[in-house]
Amino acid sequence: MKLFSETKHYLSVYRKFISTSVSEATSFRTSFILMIFMDIFFFLSAILTVDFIYDHVATIGSWKRPQLMFFISFMLTVDHLHMLLLSHNFWRFSDDLKSGNLDFTLLRPLSSIFIVFFRYFKPSSIPNSFISTGTLIYFGMQNGFGPTQWILLPFLVILAFILLALLEFIISCAMFWLVEGLGINFLRMQMQQLSRWPDFIYGYFTKKLLTFGVPVLLIGSGPVHFLLDINNWPYLLGMIVSCIGCFYFLIFLWNRGLNHYDSASS
Amino acid sequence: MIITKDLTKKFVSYKKEEGMKGAFNSFFKREAVEKFAVDHFDLNIEQGEIIGLLGPNGAGKTTLMKMLTGIIVPSSGTVEIAGHSPWKREKDFRKKIALVMGQKSQLWWDIPSIDSFKLLQKYYEIPDARYNEKINMMGELLNVKDLFHVHVRKLSLGERMKLELMASLLHDPQVLFLDEPTIGLDLVAQENIRQFLKDYHAQHNTTIVLTSHYMADVQALCPHLVLISGGKKSYDGSLEKFENILGHKKSVYFTFNQCIDKTDDFWKTQDVLFSENCDEVELKLDDHEIREVSAAILNKFPVVDFHTEKMPIEKVMKKIMENPEILSGV
Numbered sequence: 001m002k003l004f005s006e007t008k009h010y011l012s013v014y015r016k017f018i019s020t021s022v023s024e025a026t027s028f029r030t031s032f033i034l035m036i037f038m039d040i041f042f043f044l045s046a047i048l049t050v051d052f053i054y055d056h057v058a059t060i061g062s063w064k065r066p067q068l069m070f071f072i073s074f075m076l077t078v079d080h081l082h083m084l085l086l087s088h089n090f091w092r093f094s095d096d097l098k099s100g101n102l103d104f105t106l107l108r109p110l111s112s113i114f115i116v117f118f119r120y121f122k123p124s125s126i127p128n129s130f131i132s133t134g135t136l137i138y139f140g141m142q143n144g145f146g147p148t149q150w151i152l153l154p155f156l157v158i159l160a161f162i163l164l165a166l167l168e169f170i171i172s173c174a175m176f177w178l179v180e181g182l183g184i185n186f187l188r189m190q191m192q193q194l195s196r197w198p199d200f201i202y203g204y205f206t207k208k209l210l211t212f213g214v215p216v217l218l219i220g221s222g223p224v225h226f227l228l229d230i231n232n233w234p235y236l237l238g239m240i241v242s243c244i245g246c247f248y249f250l251i252f253l254w255n256r257g258l259n260h261y262d263s264a265s266s
Numbered sequence: 267m268i269i270t271k272d273l274t275k276k277f278v279s280y281k282k283e284e285g286m287k288g289a290f291n292s293f294f295k296r297e298a299v300e301k302f303a304v305d306h307f308d309l310n311i312e313q314g315e316i317i318g319l320l321g322p323n324g325a326g327k328t329t330l331m332k333m334l335t336g337i338i339v340p341s342s343g344t345v346e347i348a349g350h351s352p353w354k355r356e357k358d359f360r361k362k363i364a365l366v367m368g369q370k371s372q373l374w375w376d377i378p379s380i381d382s383f384k385l386l387q388k389y390y391e392i393p394d395a396r397y398n399e400k401i402n403m404m405g406e407l408l409n410v411k412d413l414f415h416v417h418v419r420k421l422s423l424g425e426r427m428k429l430e431l432m433a434s435l436l437h438d439p440q441v442l443f444l445d446e447p448t449i450g451l452d453l454v455a456q457e458n459i460r461q462f463l464k465d466y467h468a469q470h471n472t473t474i475v476l477t478s479h480y481m482a483d484v485q486a487l488c489p490h491l492v493l494i495s496g497g498k499k500s501y502d503g504s505l506e507k508f509e510n511i512l513g514h515k516k517s518v519y520f521t522f523n524q525c526i527d528k529t530d531d532f533w534k535t536q537d538v539l540f541s542e543n544c545d546e547v548e549l550k551l552d553d554h555e556i557r558e559v560s561a562a563i564l565n566k567f568p569v570v571d572f573h574t575e576k577m578p579i580e581k582v583m584k585k586i587m588e589n590p591e592i593l594s595g596v
Contacts, residue, residue: 016384016388017385020382020384024377027376103332104365106336107363108360109390110389261337261338262338
């Protein structure tokens with residue numbers, strides 16, 4: 001009952017986050033329209049670059065065009081969710097830490113992690129939802145997915161997004177100690193880059209490190225291997241275990257960070 | 267309602283040398299500087315009290331406020347507010363308090379304030395009927411209803427501060443922390459905010475902790491004063507007692523239309539200070555003397571103006587900041 005009322009509370013706040021974000025974003029109309037085009041351009045350029053490479057080679061690693069294009073679509077869909085729901089917040093967090101504006105967040109009767117990382121929604125990314133979902137379905141069909149894969153696909157996209165988010169939240173915790181967040185934000189983006197390529201391009205030790213140490217390869221390669229061959233279920237298990245481990249590590253680190261926070265002077 | 271014991275906060279900062287060479291040196295070796303922003307601070311505030319937290323810049327007032335609200339964690343000591351330890355940041359505790367900072371905004375800059383209020387309604391789970399009632403009541407009291415749909419960035423400082431106050435009070439906090447709420451405001455706006463706080467306190471009996479450099483705020487609102495200096499408490503008592511720190515006598519000022527004779531026998535029996543041009547005097551008088559002495563001066567000298575000191579607290583604060591030793595005997 002308590003869990004139900006808490007969830008209801010958080011959802012009602014999140015609805016307001018969305019409506020206030022839309023209100024804010026549409027205050028600057030030209031910028032809003034520009035952002036829509038920029039997002040679509042980024043998405044199409046990523047897809048078309050890989051498509052172009054396959055005009056000249058038959059396989060990359062062990063994957064042919066439909067498999068790698070599905071992987072790219074999967075990662076772009078996860079990336080799209082990241083852009084839509086989180087991306088703005090990492091930059092604002094760094095500013096709020098430096099300016100002391102985090103103070104008000106800490107006074108609110110909700111989880112500060114929730115407010116810090118979900119406060120700003122990016123409405124200009126909404127149009128991209130149709131393109132990312134469309135390409136994901138298209139390349140899923142090209143790979144001859146059966147009912148099981150189609151049922152699993154949305155859950156795996158969400159799980160991959162959760163893992164990416166948790167890893168980025170963990171990295172962002174370092175801002176409590178470093179205060180200047182620019183370097184941390186670039187580190188976070190480099191980590192995203194690592195996950196955007198299939199795991200077979202990495203050497204043995206790098207692959208092990210990026211799968212079991214900092215599990216970025218489980219964000220994209222894990223679920224795609226599983227979807228392409230259901231017998232690869234250990235990837236799914238790895239994702240679930242990583243999410244649980246990262247969640248508890250995040251809570252520990254966040255609380256340490258809050259204790260270290262000294263707030264900019266007034 | 268608020269009890270602190272030995273509350274201490276130590277900050278570590280780093281010295282940075284000037285120029286390119288200094289930047290290079292500091293990059294590899296930095297000298298750490300430890301500073302006690304708040305040092306073994308004891309405080310006891312009853313429910314419904316309004317206390318003024320006074321002190322010069324850098325005395326530790328804001329740090330103390332931030333520890334009381336749970337924003338920062340003390341280095342040592344204890345705090346209890348309405349039965350909670352602030353830095354545990356329990357949901358119930360956060361619903362019981364509110365903070366207004368004159369130099370920081372909790373309203374969202376690029377949207378109208380009504381959108382921020384709606385978000386706060388969701389944060390604090392305020393029922394619609396109660397929310398609407400509070401919005402209407404405070405909007406009318408502060409005369410800001412017309413501003414609800416204006417982007418916050420388009421508002422004047424005074425208008426914004428009224429809306430900040432509204433935002434803080436929507437959830438009916440039991441304890442309200444006000445950190446320089448009238449800073450930078452014109453006299454009319456200051457007076458409006460003071461009057462609103464007075465009325466609000468009379469209606470709701472909210473415990474209020476106020477810091478301000480404007481003694482008019484303190485004099486109008488705070489019967490209980492706490493003075494903090496160098497992180498330590500140097501005074502904790504009534505406003506009346508504070509005003510009498512320099513003595514019980516009142517200052518009475520007379521202005522004359524010409525230079526008067528300083529050697530006149532009348533002045534020999536008085537505690538008097540002459541201006542450079544001898545056309546103004548300041549007399550220190552006991553309450554019972556004021557009427558008699560003033561009448562004598564009005565009869566004897568060409569008086570064009572006279573008044574008693576309007577804010578003795580301002581004078582006391584000035585003297586204490588110049589010479590903190592004054593408080594050692596209090």
